Amino acid sequence: MKILIVDDSKAMRMIVSRTLRQAGYGDHESKEANDGVEALGIAREWQPDLIISDWNMPNMNGIEFLQALKGEGFSTPFGFVTTEGSAQMRQTAEEAGAKFLITKPFTADTFKTQLGPILSA
Amino acid sequence: MDFSADDINQITSDIWTSTLGLNAQPVDKASEASSKERSLIGCIQIMGDWEGAVTLYCSEGLANMATASMFDMALEEVTDEELHDTLGELTNMTAGNIKTLLPGDCRISLPSVAEGIDYKVSIPGGKVTFQQSFECEGHPLLITILERA
Numbered sequence: 001m002k003i004l005i006v007d008d009s010k011a012m013r014m015i016v017s018r019t020l021r022q023a024g025y026g027d028h029e030s031k032e033a034n035d036g037v038e039a040l041g042i043a044r045e046w047q048p049d050l051i052i053s054d055w056n057m058p059n060m061n062g063i064e065f066l067q068a069l070k071g072e073g074f075s076t077p078f079g080f081v082t083t084e085g086s087a088q089m090r091q092t093a094e095e096a097g098a099k100f101l102i103t104k105p106f107t108a109d110t111f112k113t114q115l116g117p118i119l120s121a
Numbered sequence: 122m123d124f125s126a127d128d129i130n131q132i133t134s135d136i137w138t139s140t141l142g143l144n145a146q147p148v149d150k151a152s153e154a155s156s157k158e159r160s161l162i163g164c165i166q167i168m169g170d171w172e173g174a175v176t177l178y179c180s181e182g183l184a185n186m187a188t189a190s191m192f193d194m195a196l197e198e199v200t201d202e203e204l205h206d207t208l209g210e211l212t213n214m215t216a217g218n219i220k221t222l223l224p225g226d227c228r229i230s231l232p233s234v235a236e237g238i239d240y241k242v243s244i245p246g247g248k249v250t251f252q253q254s255f256e257c258e259g260h261p262l263l264i265t266i267l268e269r270a
Contacts, residue, residue: 008231009210011191011203015140018193056213058231083217088226104214105139 001119003030004048006039006065007081008057012104016052016081022108025119036060040068048076050118055082055089066096077118081106122171124222124251124266132218133255133264136211141190145257158182161204161236163212164244170225173268174244175216177208181236183260184208205234215264246270 003020007013013032020026031046033039035057043051051069055062066078077099082089085103093101100114130147137145159181166174179187181204188199188207209232216229235242247267255262 009206009213011188011207011210014192056217056229056231083214084220084229086221104217105136107139 001028001049002046003028004033004039004042004046004051004053005030006033006036006051006053006057006062008034008054012054012081019106019108019111020115023111023115025111025115028119036062036065036068039065043069043074043076044072050115051076051078052081052115053078055080055084055093063092063096066093066098070097079114079118122223122250122268124219126251126253128222129219129251129253129264129266132215133253133262136214136218137187137257140211140214141187143187143190143257145255145262148254148256150254157238159236159238161208161234162242163208163232163234164242165212165216165232166230167216167220167223167227168230169227171223171227171268173250173266174247175212175219176242176244176263176265176267177212177215178261178263178265179208179257180260183257183262186258186260187211205236208232209234219266244269 005013005016033042037060053062079100080093081102083104090101102110102114133145137143161184162176162178164176184204185196185199188204189196191207212232220227244267246269250268251266253264
């Protein structure tokens with residue numbers, strides 16, 4: 001499977017990649033993007049099977065990125081990994097079509113629980 | 122708004138332990154960074170029904186350790202860009218979790234990071250409403266919450 005990791009922090013992209021490995025998903029192919037604009041370009045060309053995105057990013061934030069994907073007809077499973085997990089944000093994410101919202105900090109167990117059903121499908 | 126020390130200590134401990142594998146312990150007053158030592162401060166603004174800022178201050182030594190852990194690299198390999206990225210993300214996580222304690226609808230800014238020796242950072246209109254010192258691997262770490270009047 002192809003996983004696209006989107007976060008404006010290189011450090012956090014590293015942590016997400018490492019946590020994917022710790023959760024047992026290290027064999028999947030992955031690419032990284034710095035914001036929604038870059039990620040949208042990669043999604044069009046690379047057609048990922050799963051997108052894991054930060055919410056709060058410059059240029060195009062995570063929810064705008066998800067809305068842009070839906071607007072272009074993508075049905076790629078999409079989830080947020082973000083510092084903010086308020087009930088309102090969870091509702092906004094769900095209504096926009098996100099499959100999960102993982103709050104930072106997170107553990108490999110959280111990744112297994114949230115990503116397992118998608119990556120083993 | 123009053124913040125609970127227990128809440129902030131738990132948030133800080135969770136972030137530093139699970140993300141970095143480092144132990145940040147709350148202390149009455151952390152050892153001051155030397156005025157000749159380089160230090161860094163990360164800042165996130167919070168806007169909305171509650172307005173203010175969260176800052177995270179630490180010595181260069183601790184920022185280096187955090188960065189090396191975050192990027193899984195040796196201390197001597199850490200670059201300034203990675204140092205700033207790491208402190209920005211740690212501040213982002215801290216502020217994002219503190220935001221969940223706030224009433225109403227709020228949003229957070231992208232992080233900014235400053236560094237230097239013997240400097241002051243001011244948030245105009247901001248009044249310190251909570252401050253907690255931590256010690257991590259023998260280095261000082263300070264979390265401050267400022268509320269705009």
